[in-house]
Amino acid sequence: MTVTWEESGWEQVAAGVGRCRLPGWDCTAGLVVGAGAVLLVDAGSSLGEGARLRAQAQALTGRRVTHLALTHPHFDHVLGAAAFAGAEVFGAVGMDTALAGRGREELRADAVRHGLDARAADEAVDALVRPRHAVRGEWTLDLGLGRGGGRQVLLANVGPGHTAHDLAVLVPGDPEVVFCGDLVEESGEPQAGPDAVPSHWPAALDRLLELGGEDARYVPGHGAVVDAAFVRAQRDALAARFGVSR
């Protein structure tokens, strides 16, 4: 039995494409439904949240999540990943090492510093799933052929910027949808932590704009869906903030 996006508390962004704003840190999770596969974009901030996302995705599509794309190695986007056993996990090249060794410790510390319960953080970091597929450049993901035609999604390594491992997800259609990760934020000033690469961030937004074009809907890592003009303005503001010239 399937439910509608609205009944699940999700926002439909285009046909077969939705997003939800998770409680706590207002982090976005995205869902792209193909005829043969279901792609989730980011996994939430804990195993419990990942499990809730899994249940919602199942209720929405009647199927399991088969593919998981992680936009960058921050706790609120990746700590639920272990709830998706069997899914093929994708991340920007180098993400697997960012989630190992000292990276795991930093991820845990950052989660607790942001208010995640320490036990939930331990549990999630112990079970942490690292991407099996490293995206260098672009990767076309085929979500299967159905009555409405095929659905191919483009995973694009557009960073560095917000982190050293920023992955965007482009979903062709009318409108096109671009999941931006935290390269774009609408609900507040873009967060630049110690792992940000500010000098390259504006160029990453240029690549996002090239991918999506003028008419795409851009889904930020935090906040409401925006348009190309918003992304361009944020690009210019970041360039000014970090003293990056064109």
Ligand SMILES: [Zn+2]
């Ligand atoms: Zn982030």
